[in-house]
Amino acid sequence: MGGSAGLGLGARSMSTHYVSVQWNRQKRLYDLVLWAGIVVFVAVFVGGGFVLNPAADETTLLIRAFGIGALLLLHFVLCIGPLARLDSRFLPLLYNRRHLGVSTFLLGLVHAALVVFQYHLGGDRNALVSVLTSNQHIESISRFPFELFGVAALLILFVMAVTSHDFWLKNLTPPLWKALHMTVYLAFVLLALHVSLGVLQQEHSSLLAGLFGLGLAMVLGLQLWASLRGHGLDRELPANAEGYIEVGPVEAIPDGRAVIATIAGERIAVFRDGHRICVLSNVCRHQNAPLGEGHVVKGLVTCPWHGYQYRLEDGQSPPPFTERVPTFRVKLVEGKIWVDPKPNLPGTYSEPAIIEDNRP
Amino acid sequence: MIRSLRQAHRLIAAGLALAVPLAVVPILWLRPAVMSLPIAGASALPRVAAARGLRGRLESRADGGWNADLASDEAAPDLLVYWSQKGLTSPGANAVLLGPLLPQTRSYAIPGTGGVLLIYSVAYGRTWAVVPVSALAPAR
Numbered sequence: 001m002g003g004s005a006g007l008g009l010g011a012r013s014m015s016t017h018y019v020s021v022q023w024n025r026q027k028r029l030y031d032l033v034l035w036a037g038i039v040v041f042v043a044v045f046v047g048g049g050f051v052l053n054p055a056a057d058e059t060t061l062l063i064r065a066f067g068i069g070a071l072l073l074l075h076f077v078l079c080i081g082p083l084a085r086l087d088s089r090f091l092p093l094l095y096n097r098r099h100l101g102v103s104t105f106l107l108g109l110v111h112a113a114l115v116v117f118q119y120h121l122g123g124d125r126n127a128l129v130s131v132l133t134s135n136q137h138i139e140s141i142s143r144f145p146f147e148l149f150g151v152a153a154l155l156i157l158f159v160m161a162v163t164s165h166d167f168w169l170k171n172l173t174p175p176l177w178k179a180l181h182m183t184v185y186l187a188f189v190l191l192a193l194h195v196s197l198g199v200l201q202q203e204h205s206s207l208l209a210g211l212f213g214l215g216l217a218m219v220l221g222l223q224l225w226a227s228l229r230g231h232g233l234d235r236e237l238p239a240n241a242e243g244y245i246e247v248g249p250v251e252a253i254p255d256g257r258a259v260i261a262t263i264a265g266e267r268i269a270v271f272r273d274g275h276r277i278c279v280l281s282n283v284c285r286h287q288n289a290p291l292g293e294g295h296v297v298k299g300l301v302t303c304p305w306h307g308y309q310y311r312l313e314d315g316q317s318p319p320p321f322t323e324r325v326p327t328f329r330v331k332l333v334e335g336k337i338w339v340d341p342k343p344n345l346p347g348t349y350s351e352p353a354i355i356e357d358n359r360p
Numbered sequence: 361m362i363r364s365l366r367q368a369h370r371l372i373a374a375g376l377a378l379a380v381p382l383a384v385v386p387i388l389w390l391r392p393a394v395m396s397l398p399i400a401g402a403s404a405l406p407r408v409a410a411a412r413g414l415r416g417r418l419e420s421r422a423d424g425g426w427n428a429d430l431a432s433d434e435a436a437p438d439l440l441v442y443w444s445q446k447g448l449t450s451p452g453a454n455a456v457l458l459g460p461l462l463p464q465t466r467s468y469a470i471p472g473t474g475g476v477l478l479i480y481s482v483a484y485g486r487t488w489a490v491v492p493v494s495a496l497a498p499a500r
Binding site: 053056057060061118141142175178179182185188189192193196197200201202204209212213216217220221223224226227228230231234262265266267283288 | 362363364365366367368369370372373374376377379380381383384385387388390391482483484485486
């Protein structure tokens with residue numbers, strides 16, 4: 001089971017036994033590249049800051065380096081999802097996206113700690129009380145207490161970071177976990193306000209404001225584009241007199257791939273594996289990823305996000321794994337694929353439809 | 361994602377695409393081009409200091425020296441006032457720290473004659489304004 005082996009789960013079940021983080025070579029390499037990039041970024045930022053302004057304060061440069069690093073990383077994290085939906089070549093970036101998210105929180109945390117150290121630690125008030133109360137100019141845009149937006153965003157990123165582990169994914173269930181992690185969009189808005197009401201009120205460079213606006217436009221544009229593009233797939237297809245639904249001609253499905261359609265309120269994935277046509281729920285049990293965007297490898301569909309695998313004919317992960325997805329009855333009539341919209345129980349065998357002449 | 365979350369995500373994406381520009385563009389548009397407010401006696405100050413909301417005048421002391429009464433409408437939280445007789449443009453070994461620059465008027469005892477007042481931002485690590493003492497109008 002290549003995909004699951006890639007996850008490093010070994011001989012354990014994906015669902016019956018919880019196992020802690022499984023590090024593997026890909027994850028180590030991913031994290032190594034990520035943190036090497038972060039170190040280089042901070043070093044270049046601070047070094048460049050001293051070159052451009054030899055009198056600059058090193059703590060201030062570090063505050064900015066970590067703050068900008070966290071903001072850039074959050075932009076990157078939020079672009080991966082829509083990019084992967086728009087172009088499958090970006091799918092590998094999804095594999096370890098949670099590590100990027102946790103790194104974003106850690107950079108933000110260092111940024112906040114340095115701010116407390118620099119501006120709030122030497123006073124007669126508790127430093128955290130000082131952060132929350134020292135700026136009360138809510139009547140002014142240029143003096144607005146932008147710190148509060150940063151604190152709120154950091155709290156959201158903290159909750160996301162501590163629940164990013166598969167332990168929480170499994171125990172909260174994927175839909176709830178995904179809903180919780182959609183608060184990242186709120187964190188993004190809060191950070192946009194934190195930056196625009198904070199540093200950009202004091203740094204008057206049009207270039208900085210322009211780059212900031214460009215970053216916002218890129219994230220929001222990609223998110224909107226990807227969500228609108230997938231909107232058409234959610235239109236329900238009509239059923240015939242027998243209750244079956246036509247999802248299209250056999251020729252529309254490349255060998256080893258699937259087409260996605262919506263029936264009975266949820267998406268299904270119609271796979272072609274040589275001369276076989278099989279239909280599974282499009283929702284992976286791990287993170288509810290779109291199985292229909294995955295490949296068929298030796299009769300197993302491999303989830304494009306994290307490599308979970310399912311047999312085409314019964315939606316069952318091969319032993320020793322125990323994940324199951326619902327299957328659907330399917331038949332071919334004159335080269336057209338018809339699907340019964342009533343799902344079988346997860347893991348139920350469903351006879352594949354056979355392409356008689358195995359047309360390409 | 362399951363359908364309900366996809367629909368929620370679609371609404372969020374559309375909402376953000378509308379709300380974020382509506383919030384951020386005015387915030388950036390309305391920011392002061394240079395951090396400034398009009399100042400009293402601006403004509404006597406170098407243009408850059410005047411544009412940055414600095415108010416100032418000289419007050420004679422009983423010992424024959426001068427106090428510089430300064431105030432700033434500036435938002436920067438960490439501006440410090442230095443005096444340098446040698447006309448430095450950034451604080452160095454020969455610059456004397458007089459104190460923090462505040463929104464309300466404060467007197468700074470100038471330790472010598474002539475020279476310049478340096479307004480320096482610690483956070484930004486750069487000189488914010490240089491005001492020759494001679495540019496400050498004596499109080500009447």
